Amino acid sequence: MKFLILTALAAVALAAPQYGYEAPRGGSFRGGDSSEEIAIIRDDRDHGDDGRYSVNVETANGIKVTDSGAPGAKGAIAASGAFSYTAPDGTPVSLQYVADENGFQPQSNLLPVAPAFPHPIPQFVLDQIAFAAEQDRRGKSVSAPSGSYGAPRS
Numbered sequence: 001m002k003f004l005i006l007t008a009l010a011a012v013a014l015a016a017p018q019y020g021y022e023a024p025r026g027g028s029f030r031g032g033d034s035s036e037e038i039a040i041i042r043d044d045r046d047h048g049d050d051g052r053y054s055v056n057v058e059t060a061n062g063i064k065v066t067d068s069g070a071p072g073a074k075g076a077i078a079a080s081g082a083f084s085y086t087a088p089d090g091t092p093v094s095l096q097y098v099a100d101e102n103g104f105q106p107q108s109n110l111l112p113v114a115p116a117f118p119h120p121i122p123q124f125v126l127d128q129i130a131f132a133a134e135q136d137r138r139g140k141s142v143s144a145p146s147g148s149y150g151a152p153r154s
Helices: 002-015 123-138
Strands: 040-047 053-059 064-071 077-086 092-100 103-107
Touching: none
Parallel strands: none
Antiparallel strands: 040 053, 053 064, 064 077, 077 092, 092 103
16 A cells, blocks of 8 residues: 555656756757857846836847836836847848837838828729719619529529
């Protein structure tokens, strides 16, 4: 009996989750095998008792992050900030944002832009609109589909 209890305890101990974690090795965001550590040049953080905060971080490889916020409408935090870095292909990346009761509003020259409105309307759409307007003028309308199936037409 003691053997069964000892075996059960050993099984439970071996099945317990292992919480050890090691950072992945052999890679970086640039796709290389570097494990180079990058120095933090600046790390200024200020957290107020009233919910206000600010963060300014800069690394030796050119990454810059700024973020600040304060309680806004309806108890949510209204934040604004920016980050910048150089992409692996050498492109400078910069983004500024505001996040408040109107949502997250990023601004960057690298974000996609919707086409200007009003954009040109294709001719087939204009033709369909004219056709529908002509039917309305004549008093013709399209009947709604019936709710039952009829016999096949021959």
